Amino acid sequence: MKKEHELTREEKISKKKIANWKDPNSTYNSKEYRKKLSEVKKGKKFTEEHKKRIGDAHRGRIAYWAIGKTPWNKGKKGLFKHTEEAKKRISLSRLNEKNSQWKGNKVKYTALHAWVRRRKPQPKLCTKCNKRKAYDLSNISGEYKRDVNDYEWLCRKCHMEEDGRLYNLNHNKEKRT
Numbered sequence: 001m002k003k004e005h006e007l008t009r010e011e012k013i014s015k016k017k018i019a020n021w022k023d024p025n026s027t028y029n030s031k032e033y034r035k036k037l038s039e040v041k042k043g044k045k046f047t048e049e050h051k052k053r054i055g056d057a058h059r060g061r062i063a064y065w066a067i068g069k070t071p072w073n074k075g076k077k078g079l080f081k082h083t084e085e086a087k088k089r090i091s092l093s094r095l096n097e098k099n100s101q102w103k104g105n106k107v108k109y110t111a112l113h114a115w116v117r118r119r120k121p122q123p124k125l126c127t128k129c130n131k132r133k134a135y136d137l138s139n140i141s142g143e144y145k146r147d148v149n150d151y152e153w154l155c156r157k158c159h160m161e162e163d164g165r166l167y168n169l170n171h172n173k174e175k176r177t
């Protein structure tokens, strides 16, 4: 048996969980929880209200922990309205979410570029025209694969032409679908 300080975080959590299960006073062993569990096990169908609230939780309208709770404004139509300030706050947080996603992608591509750079040394001349100075790594497929063969060293002009080709490719794809 491991000593307390040797346990990983996960092990500590699972140990705590087991202790909770064994403790007759924990929520897991409360009559209410047991009843709910047995209802679930009996395959009791969710009520329409419950289903709707699960859907609400998925759409981020309510918190997951609130699914089984009766809304405080139930039956009081039109009482629950976001204030203008709250609306602003919500849209701002959604914007931040998108922004962080974008940042995540940017980091991903920068890291990928560095990865390719280390494996594909920069030649003196553009690999396409062989005339002008190689300027940047260009992605060939537009899918940013982690594959050195999906990148080539191009001069500024060829890179711009390549980007235009990819843009048209993607643009036409969108049009077709």
Ligand SMILES: [Zn+2]
Pocket (backbone or CB within 6 Å): 126, 127, 128, 129, 130, 131, 132, 154, 155, 156, 157, 158, 159
């Ligand atoms: Zn070129």
